[in-house]
Amino acid sequence: xxxxxHIASVEDxxxxxxRVLTEVDGVEIAIFRVNEELYAMANYCVHQGGPLxxxxxxxRVSVGEDPLEWKYDGEERNVLCPWHGWKFxxxxxxxxxxxRYKIPTYxxxxxxxxVYVLR
Ligand code: FES
Numbered sequence: 001x002x003x004x005x006h007i008a009s010v011e012d013x014x015x016x017x018x019r020v021l022t023e024v025d026g027v028e029i030a031i032f033r034v035n036e037e038l039y040a041m042a043n044y045c046v047h048q049g050g051p052l053x054x055x056x057x058x059x060r061v062s063v064g065e066d067p068l069e070w071k072y073d074g075e076e077r078n079v080l081c082p083w084h085g086w087k088f089x090x091x092x093x094x095x096x097x098x099x100r101y102k103i104p105t106y107x108x109x110x111x112x113x114x115v116y117v118l119r
Contacts, residue, residue, distance in 0.1 A: 007115045017057050024119050032090045034077040039090050040106040040117045050083030
C-alpha cells in the first residue's frame with residue numbers, strides 16, 4: 001500500500017540543484033530540484049551501497065559522430081556517487097553508464113507549499 005509522507009516545505013528545495021535528505025519508513029530518500037521539478041530517489045547506490053544522494057550534481061558527457069569529439073550537456077541532473085563515481089539520472093533513477101542499473105525513485109506531490117513522497 002502506498003502512503004503519502006510529508007518531507008519538507010517547498011522553500012527548502014526552492015533553488016535549482018538543492019536537495020533535502022530524509023528517512024521514510026527506514027529508507028533514506030532525497031528530494032532534488034532539477035529543471036524546476038522535484039524528484040525523489042533512494043539514497044542508496046546499487047554498486048556497493050554508498051550514500052548516492054550526498055554526491056554532486058553533474059551534467060553528462062557524450063561522444064558525437066567523431067569519437068574524438070566529446071560533448072558536455074551542462075544539464076546538472078545526474079548525481080555522482082561519492083564513493084566510486086557511478087552516475088545516475090535524478091529524474092529517472094537510471095545509471096547513465098549502464099542501463100542494467102537503476103535506483104528506486106518515488107512520486108512527489110506538492111500541496112499548499114509542502115512536499116510529499118508517495119511510498
Ligand atoms: S557505492 Fe556508489 S559508486 Fe560505488
